[in-house]
Amino acid sequence: MSVNNNVIRKYPWGHERRFNSYSDYFRSVYGARVQKVSIDAGFTCPNRDGTKGYGGCTYCNNDAFNPSYCIPSKTITQQIKEGIEFHKWRYDRAVSYLAYFQAYSNTYAPLERLKKLYEEALSFPGVIGLVIGTRPDCIDEEKLAYLKELSGKYYVTVEYGIESCYNTTLKRINRGHTFEDAVWATGRTASLGINTGAHFIFGLPGETREAMLNQAEIISGLPLKTVKFHQLQIFKGTSMEKEFQDCQIDFELFSLEEYLDFFVSFLERLNPAFVVERFTGEAPPRFQAGKGWGKVRTDQIVTRVEKRLKELDTWQGRLYQVKK
DSSP states (O other): OOOOTTSOOOOTTSSSSSSOBHHHHHHHHHSSOEEEEEEOOOOOOTTTBSSSOBSOOTTOOGGGTSOTTOOTTSOHHHHHHHHHHHHHTTOTTOOEEEEEEOSSOTTOSOHHHHHHHHHHHHTSTTEEEEEEEEOTTSOOHHHHHHHHHHHTTSEEEEEEEEEOSOHHHHHHTTOOSOHHHHHHHHHHHHHTTOEEEEEEEESOTTOOHHHHHHHHHHHHTSOOSEEEEEEOOOBTTSHHHHHHHHOGGGOOOOOHHHHHHHHHHHHHHSOTTSEEEESOOOOOGGGBSSOTTTTOOHHHHHHHHHHHHHHTTOOTTTTOOOOO
16 A cells, blocks of 8 residues: 555544544534543343343453442442542543443433433533443333433433344353344434444454454444444453353454554444544453553553554545445
């Protein structure tokens, strides 16, 4: 590929970065940085409480991602207040906030309870909207009708943990839902004009690099506004830790350099209309059962991905083809 990095190229998302960046998207909409503040509202999941199974997803350790202030015994208001303080040292330019209901499945409760929690968050000064992390089998028409109403007044995203497009993988990791559930949930949510997001993991057991890469076309056909991608991390105390120890041959875990190469190839094939929020997941080394990537931070990985995109003179969606 001939590289000419002096060419000023206008990308479909309207700025000069080579991917459709989440932070730049919010700057374009609100004129300033918008910071997410995580909340643990004390939810569970249907594959934990016996409705669809027990034990949860085999890879899951929410403590690895939950900030220290996220404790469900605290009120929503208290968590938001502490969360804003927590982020101020790093993101002091943020003037608006999104209340991010993050831990477990945050629509897995009766609507009246959800209303109380969401509206408490929205009443906090500076909070302009919600990001609601949940599963595609924990949503229904009644809840969507309420979220549609909210989205007329606030920024609202429903972020579905899909994790993989392959049902064999979803069954193996004890998700308790199918990819068809995800297709329905994302389609119905988007059809109501609600911002729709999704989360995926690369490196799940039984998936080859080729199978992971092929998901770009499948994912690109979903009606998503935002997407998040994480590399698989093996956490201590999870079912997957034992599975990994017993059958490492089934895992295609990435070194950092391998992941950079893979993700650039994936990004080239990804729908350019999608706003990409994350490339990777970051968790403290004390949770890692394997080698991990050491102390490399998410922003450092973003910088390295952008450097590779520039070196290869490529960008998100360069190889994307609209299905006819």
